[in-house]
Amino acid sequence: MELLRRFREGDRDAFTTIYRAHHPAVFRFALHMTCDRDKATEVTQEVFVWLIHHAEDYDPARGELGAFLFGVTRKFLQRSRRNESRFVPFDESFETSAPAPPDDSEAVELRRAIAALPERYREAVVLCDLEGKSYEEAAVLLECALGTVRSRLHRARELLGKKLRAQQRCSV
Amino acid sequence: MNCREYKGGLIELARGGEAFEAERHAESCPDCARFLDQQLVLTELQRTIAVDAAPPVDLEARLITEFVLSRRRPRRWARVAAGAVAAGAIAASLFFAWFERPKPAPKPVTARIQFPAPVPVAQAAPKPEPVRQRKHPKGRQEAEAPFLQIPYTQALEPWERAEVVRMEMPVAALIAAGFPVETADTTAEASADVIVGEDGRARAVRLISISERSIRR
Numbered sequence: 001m002e003l004l005r006r007f008r009e010g011d012r013d014a015f016t017t018i019y020r021a022h023h024p025a026v027f028r029f030a031l032h033m034t035c036d037r038d039k040a041t042e043v044t045q046e047v048f049v050w051l052i053h054h055a056e057d058y059d060p061a062r063g064e065l066g067a068f069l070f071g072v073t074r075k076f077l078q079r080s081r082r083n084e085s086r087f088v089p090f091d092e093s094f095e096t097s098a099p100a101p102p103d104d105s106e107a108v109e110l111r112r113a114i115a116a117l118p119e120r121y122r123e124a125v126v127l128c129d130l131e132g133k134s135y136e137e138a139a140v141l142l143e144c145a146l147g148t149v150r151s152r153l154h155r156a157r158e159l160l161g162k163k164l165r166a167q168q169r170c171s172v
Numbered sequence: 173m174n175c176r177e178y179k180g181g182l183i184e185l186a187r188g189g190e191a192f193e194a195e196r197h198a199e200s201c202p203d204c205a206r207f208l209d210q211q212l213v214l215t216e217l218q219r220t221i222a223v224d225a226a227p228p229v230d231l232e233a234r235l236i237t238e239f240v241l242s243r244r245r246p247r248r249w250a251r252v253a254a255g256a257v258a259a260g261a262i263a264a265s266l267f268f269a270w271f272e273r274p275k276p277a278p279k280p281v282t283a284r285i286q287f288p289a290p291v292p293v294a295q296a297a298p299k300p301e302p303v304r305q306r307k308h309p310k311g312r313q314e315a316e317a318p319f320l321q322i323p324y325t326q327a328l329e330p331w332e333r334a335e336v337v338r339m340e341m342p343v344a345a346l347i348a349a350g351f352p353v354e355t356a357d358t359t360a361e362a363s364a365d366v367i368v369g370e371d372g373r374a375r376a377v378r379l380i381s382i383s384e385r386s387i388r389r
């Protein structure tokens with residue numbers, strides 16, 4: 001509370017402390033959701049710029065700042081996807097960001113597989129498996145029922161398992 | 173329970189949870205055992221990609237700069253308040269400007285006046301005194317100047333209603349009607365009150381003023 005009060009009053013050190021405490025989770029979530037480092041950086045910047053200009057919008061009585069920032073990140077990711085959907089590349093092979101270096105490792109394949117999941121499944125995997133949130137926490141963040149989170153995660157893991165198995169067959 | 177119903181438990185088992193029935197089933201079911209292995213591999217892979225990732229180092233500096241600049245700029249509510257005050261000031265100035273605008277001059281009252289044909293001065297009935305302008309204050313002059321009957325017009329009957337119309341007329345017309353106006357500029361305009369009868373004819377005139385340039389001094 002004291003940190004938040006100082007941040008709202010314009011204390012630069014307070015903002016730096018808040019940023020350092022919360023930016024890894026925000027960036028990781030954005031990175032897992034977009035599978036693009038540039039986009040994740042952009043979203044992280046937008047989230048904290050928004051926080052700078054809307055510091056009064058956060059009510060500590062309603063939850064932790066981390067959860068609040070997660071909600072803001074989610075909104076910015078949805079906006080980013082909406083904006084991207086308005087544009088169609090000239091060529092199907094055209095890539096908007098710098099292509100990743102060729103790497104056939106399973107980790108990279110898994111990243112791509114997660115990025116290809118439908119958004120509702122991807123969010124469940126990122127929160128519960130990659131970020132280590134409990135079902136209860138994820139349900140609060142995703143604003144849905146606990147059973148919904150569990151079923152989405154199970155469905156997502158089944159899809160990921162199938163994709164990985166298919167890739168293993170291709171590589172063999 | 174069939175294999176499908178055990179999958180949820182197997183997934184929870186692969187994630188580190190407890191699912192004794194599913195585990196026991198996987199020991200006897202090759203398909204479910206394969207599914208469990210696959211989920212365990214997935215969990216292991218997820219641990220490798222869930223490493224700490226950090227944004228570019230300069231992002232922190234950029235955001236701190238934005239934070240400092242934002243505190244120097246007026247707050248949003250201050251900008252809104254300033255805008256509202258400015259809009260109010262503009263509205264007030266427009267309001268007062270509208271009320272203080274110059275009023276349009278009243279339309280001149282016009283009347284059709286028929287002056288009689290000029291007659292020799294000798295035949296004219298009593299010769300009125302010449303009107304000298306601007307020798308007295310305006311209000312006093314108006315009070316003192318009498319109405320002079322226009323020669324050769326029928327006098328108003330006692331019951332007849334008449335109107336007094338203030339109008340501008342050429343001095344030449346007054347002179348032609350036999351009024352002794354001392355001016356060399358016959359093109360000058362004279363302001364006069366004219367009594368107009370019910371028939372629309374002018375009966376008498378009271379000179380109010382003559383434009384400055386036409387007065388002979």
